[in-house]
Amino acid sequence: MSISISNARPVHGTVHDDDVLRRAVHTSSSTNDRFVVVEGPRGSGKSHALAGIAAAARADGHAVVELRSSDGDPVIASNSLEPWLRLVQDVGAPASTRSPATRRSFVLVDDFHTLVDTARSVLRTVLAGLVRESDTVCVVAVDDRQCVPGWVDLQYVPLRPLGDADAEELLRRDRVDLPTSRAGLLLRLADGNPALLHAVGRAWSAGSAAERTTPFPTSYPRLGASGDAVRALDGLSERARSTALAIAVASVEFPEDHPTWDDQGALLLDERLRELVVEGRTGLGFRDPFVRLHLLSTATAAELRRVRSLVAASAAVPERLRVFAEAAASPAHDDGLVPRLFALVDESLRLRRPDDAATALVEAARLTSSDADRAQFGARAATIAAFTGDFALVDAEAERVASDDEPAHPALVGALEFVRAARTGDVRAGRRAVLAALDRSTRPDEDDVLVATLHVLCYLRGDGSWWDEALAVTADRDVDPVLRVVEDCLDDEPAGEERAALYRAARVSMADAQPWKAVALHVAWSLLDATDPRREVLDAVLSRSADAGLLRYFGSCRAAVAAYQAGRFTAASAALDGVRRSAEEWGADTFVALTDALQALIHSLQGEPEQATTKADRAARWALQHGAPLVARAADHARSSLDVAMGRFEEAHARTTTRPAPAGRWLENSYGPIGLLDAVESAARLRLTDHGRSLVSAAERTVGSGATPRRSMVLKAARAVLDADADARVLFEDALADVDTEVAPFEVARVRLAYGEWLRRSMHALEARTQFRLAASTFEVLGAGQWQARAERELRVAGGTGAPSVPLESTDLSEQERRVASLAAAGLTNKQIANQLFLSPRTVSGHLYRLFPKLGVTTRAGLRDALLGLEAPRSDALR
Structure with missing residues (x-):
């Protein structure tokens, strides 16, 4: 050739x-x-x-x-x-x-x-x-x-250097366990090179917890002889090598610095050194990351400390990095640096940089000569680290306390038990430890962290009696308003001025951005019904909190749950994939199992029984091994929902009868919005109406007068399913008038399906077909395949087809109905329509409930086209 x-x-x-x-x-x-x-x-x-x-x-x-x-x-x-x-x-x-x-x-x-x-x-x-x-x-x-x-x-x-997202994914696959600050340093050191990410990440992960949590590494790992890197540095003079080491330290450890130091105030590069460096966005850096690593790995600890001090003296270096560099260069007690480090803590939290706050506290604990201050600083650092997912720092503080044979600080107990619950799901031992620590706590800030941890444990347990005990413990304590908000979300009583004042105080309290506060408010949000207006208030407060580490996981989890509850199943499933990866990254196996259970529920609704069964079984096995009732109930609800959708009512009923009921107050876990309707429908199909009525009665007693619209709809529908006489029609219609389709589309479609079945059994086939069509249409839009198939089967049994039951041209609307429909189609809410037409919001909701079947639509989005379809025949007649 x-x-x-x-x-x-x-x-x-x-x-x-x-x-x-x-x-x-x-x-x-x-x-x-x-x-x-x-x-x-x-x-x-x-x-x-x-x-x-x-x-x-x-x-x-x-x-x-x-x-x-x-x-x-x-x-x-x-x-x-x-x-x-x-x-x-x-x-x-x-x-x-x-x-x-x-x-x-x-x-x-x-x-x-x-x-x-x-x-x-x-x-x-x-x-x-x-x-x-x-x-x-x-x-x-x-x-x-x-x-x-x-x-x-x-x-x-x-090939291109890996971006930060791909690099972080590689570290996750490699199971590189590093604090967030050290992981950021690794990303800058590797500069997108997968070999360096893998090798250095593994080397640093293998070190002790104390080594991984220092602000700057005491040494850099050597990756063996690299001929190219050695040859590139061989020809450098001593002065050029010192300059090169300063550039290497600055580009990795001081990313915000533009190095401009030397005796004359300008960085001088000889010809050989210019071949190795390149001007980047944040100053000078090395063309080849292997050369930079070789230079750093061959520098002694004393050289690294000297160069850090030199770099930190530059005016371009932020104060926080300057203080960290001075602290790292001080191996002995230095009480003079402690106030400067402590001043960084509050500033870093206000700037939403919890990692810097934790690092400052760790260094302050290392440098102080006071044993009491050392315990307090270390415990507070562990608290910040625990709630941001930096579990390695918590482990390091626990190792230090154990090696010094001293009792754990109360705040450290809260951090340790939160980490244990996230990792293993062990909430029983955690609750005992937290309650014991509360008995010996002497400071309000310590109480706050312990109570926040107790709330997390109560939520993961899902037991009302635990919440009752938690409320009793905090009744006479001066706890933060954020924790009172969590307690308020256990209460469904109507809003008042006292509640408004509480939420204003909580908003003010969140200004210091303590990570435990964000986690506590996430628990509060999860306790609320999807239609509760307090959720919007909490969303607004949480949007201003930090999103570092595990806090970003909680934010993504809220977004995924909100998408699921709004019927956006595909979006929720995609978001949960990211949520699960984040939980795996932090080693939070409890949250991984909880995500599996929620994904199983979505798969069951989407008509994917194999995926639903696999994920539900995996979550249930984990819950059984670790004693996590909330995970077990969520997984069981996914299986029950699948059984009901597929008509396996005996299996679904068996699950509801063997499932342990929560003790004390009635709380839902936000993941199973209509588990009660599943249980009642199964009992009705098996002619076990007494059992079904006992479930409804118990729910009605615990909800009392504080039922949200969504809960009220489920309770009325559940009662109607068990009612064989004409009163059921009123209950079903009242239920459907309680909630707009856009707010809870899946729940409304479920109620329509149950209503259609009652109408068909009551010999009202025409009305039944309307409800079945509307339910099937909504299920189709949501992607709920199993439920769509069931609604279409019921429609065929009722003698219907897929065509609209009433032609639009023959639909007769009153003038009031037309005005309501026009305003709703324009995007106005029920309250806004009521204000314009001098009606009550409930009357507007009732009009829309009757309008949707007449116009053959299931959402407000379809009203505009339906109204245009009504206008077209009228225009033709006038011509």
Whole structure:
């Protein structure tokens, strides 16, 4: 084969690397397919990609030859010499004399573009012959925008340094357990290179908890001899090396700094050093992250401290980093730095930087000479770290306390028990420890953290008697208004001025952005019904809180639950995938199991029984092993919902009768909005009406006069399902008038389905078909496949089809109904319509309830088109 030399870059598409490599090893691959060029800039991980290809090829039984460039010369790896000689000897030899063939040979060449011209030309010719004559796959790595001249239509795989999101995903897959601040330092150090992320991340994760939580590492890991990195630094003078080390420290540990230091106030770079650095968005950095790491890893601890102090003296360095650098350079007690560190705590919290606040407290605890202050600072740091998901810092403080053989500070008990509950679901032991710590607590701030932890434990337990005890414990204590908000959300009594004042006080309290407050308000939000107006107030307060670490998980969880309750099942399922990954990242297995249970419920509603069963069973097994009743109930509700949707009423009833009822006050977990209706419908289908009535009566007694519209609708519908006389019609219609379809679409459709079944049994087939059509239409929009199929089956039994039961042209609306429909179609709320027409909101809701079946629509969004359809025949008649 003749090869024409050309410097022009070949035209190629952006084929994904997996596709290119899959094509290269396919039995039908062409010559061009088997020659692959991996390109990318420094830091893109070309060497890491070649190592991965080599490992995969060897695992599949292929022969692998690895070459790299060293000062322009091709160097072969020692374990590659034998397969390389055998491969070269076999090319051109008679078939009878060739060595026994392996499945395929891979030749991998790193930094092909840095070879001298002669070596590159000869190697290119040899590789071309191997690819053509021996079915060899050849992969070469080149720099960004480089090409292999002389070969047309090669397959290029473009690589780029990993972005922060992909880099964090890689760390999650590698199970790299680092505090948030150290993880951020790692991302800057690796500069998107997957090999450095993997190696340094693993090395730092293997260190002690105390080492992982220091503001700056005492040393950097060595990754073995890197010839290129060593050679790049060999020619530097002592002064240039000091400058290079300062640039390395500044670019990794002081990302907000633009280094401008030296004796004259300007950074001087000699010619050799200029070849290694590049001007970036935040100042000077290294072109090659491996060179930077080699420089940092060969510096002594004393050198690193000296350079940090030098960098911190720059005017561009923020005060917080300057203080951290001075603290890191002070190995002994330094009480003079403690006030400066302590001043950073409140400032960092106000600026929504809880990681900096925790770091400042850890350093203050290390430098103070007071044992009492050391315990208090360490406990407060652990509290911040626990509620932001920095569990390693909590572990470090627990190790320190254990090694010093001192009793745990009350606030530290709260942090430890929150972490244990998140990791293992063990809430029983946690409650005992928290209550004991409250008995010996002497400070209101300690009480607040312990009570916040107690509220989390009560929520995860889902037991009303636990909440009753928690309320009794805090009754005479001066606790933060945020915690009173949690208690208020246990109460369904109507709003008053006292409640409004409480929420104003909580908003003021949230100004200091303590992480435990955000978690407490998340618990409060989760205790509320979806139609409770207090949710909007809490959403507004929480939107101004920090979103670091685990707090971001809680925010995503609220968004996913809100999407689910609004009937946006697909969006909720996608959001929960991210929620689950976040929970896995923090090692919060309890939240992982709870997410599985919620996803199981969504799968059951979407008509995906296999996925629903798999996730529900996984969550139920975890709950059984760890004693987590809330997770168990959520998983059980997912299975019950699936059973009811598929008509398996005996199975659903068996679950409701064996499920332990929560003791004390009646609370729902926000994930099963109509579990009561499932249970009552199952009992009615099996003619166990007495059991169904006992469930409804118990729910009505516990709800009392504080029923929200959504709960009221479910209670009325449940009572109507059990009612065989004409009163059921009134109950169903009142239930449907309580809640707009847009607020709770799935629940309204469920009630319509139950109403249609009652109408059909009562010989009102025409009205039943209307309810079935509306229910089926809503289920279809929501993607609730199982429920849609059930509604359509009921529609066929009632003698209906999919066509509208009443033509729009024949629909007769009163003038009042037209005005209500027009205003609703324009986007006005029921309250706004009532104000304009001098009606009550309940009357407006009743009008809309009767309008929807008449117009054949299920949502307000369909009103406009329906009204236009009514106007068209009238216009034709006038003409």
